[in-house]
Amino acid sequence: MPNPAATKASFSQRHPILFGLMLLAAAMALFGGAMAAFHLLPTGEFAGARLGVVRVEGLIVGSEDLVGWIGELERDDSIKGVLLRIDSPGGVVAPSQEVYAAVLRLAERKPVIASMGAVAASGGYYIAAAAQEIMANPSTLTGSIGVRMELLNIRALAEKVGLSQTLITSGEMKGAGTPFREMSPREREYLTAVVMDMHDQFVSDIAQARGMEREQVAALADGRAFTGRQAHGLGLVDHLGGMEDAMDLLRERCGLTGETPVLEGPIEEKSLLLRVLSAAIIEPVSEAVSEMTSAISAPRWVFLF
Known part of the structure; x- marks a missing residue:
């Protein structure tokens, strides 16, 4: 007579897809925990000299994550300099000002180089201006100074x-x-x-x-966007080049040679499942609702290209 316990299918056999997702989620959680623990380890001799990267991407609608990350890099003595990588058309006024102020404070303590991607306009340029030097690609769209x-x-x-x-x-x-x-x-x-x-x-x-x-800035601040090459000629940008060129310049300003470990952020503390749902459903719906409600309910003041 067959033993029911022996013939009963396991959970993984009955629900292979769900079981696989659970394993993947567990692996991601372990990896995230390990990264967080590494991030909290003491710096100094263990970490050695490192460079920080602050990524300002997309519309600037909030400042907490960016300001918090900039503050972490400012307090970390192993971080010798910071690259501010901007790919943003701008955004809401007050958050742009808060990030600008945070970058100014950071630049008082460490070398900060701004590197512009495809676009760093309006609020994106506002933030870049707080860095000690700005590097843009010749075809970067920047400027658009206005409200x-x-x-x-x-x-x-x-x-x-x-x-x-x-x-x-x-x-x-x-x-x-x-x-x-x-x-x-x-x-x-x-x-x-x-x-x-x-x-x-x-x-x-x-x-x-x-x-x-x-007066020189005011003459350029009529909302016009400039290419990186035009901005360079107008004094809004210091150097022309890509992100690797900016990293080389940052190493030079920090007195570092050779390969240097890089710490990038802000780090999104999201599970894999939440990231998938957020990208596929939550963010598009949230953006649509936000656009509708902001358009109907109240005026918005923005630094936006």
Whole structure:
């Protein structure tokens, strides 16, 4: 008589795909734990001299991860210099300013070289300006120094579908920018003043960080984008070259020769499954919802190419 225990299929046989995913997730968790433990090990003689890399990629909508990573590199004595690799069209004003300030603090303690990828415009250029030197590819799109506010007017559409808004505010300007009616001249004047104040801050920070006359920067700060080669001729960029050229320059500024270990970040603390779901579903849906709600609900001030 057959033994039921002997003939019963194992979990891995009954659910091979699920079992494989569990094994993969476990392996990724172990690998992530090992990397985290290595990251927390004492530096100094054990780690030797290293270079840090800060990657600024995509739209700048938040600053916590970038500022936190820059702070880690600043405090780590084994990190002798930092490469700021930027591939971003810009983003929201305040986060761009926070990252800019963090890079300025870092550059007071260690050599920092900015390396521009395909695009480092508006907020991306703002952040790059805080580095001691900037290197761009000849065809990098950069510059685009300026601020824009995005507003949507759906009054005509709302009237067609019978949609109206009841707006109760505590002051005359609290409802400025609502998409359900035309903007009044006073509201336009008020919002333009906000935009121009942010623009003034942008221009002043670029002039100070780059050691340029404010009038010189202001003349270029009309929203125009430049190629890397044009920006180099205008004094917005110091060198022409790619990321490897920038790394060579950073080693030179740090007095390092030969191969040097590199520590890149910010590190995303996500499981494999969460990364797959995030890339396939969560991020696209979140971006779509964000675009819809920001367009309808409130104005946005952005440093964006």
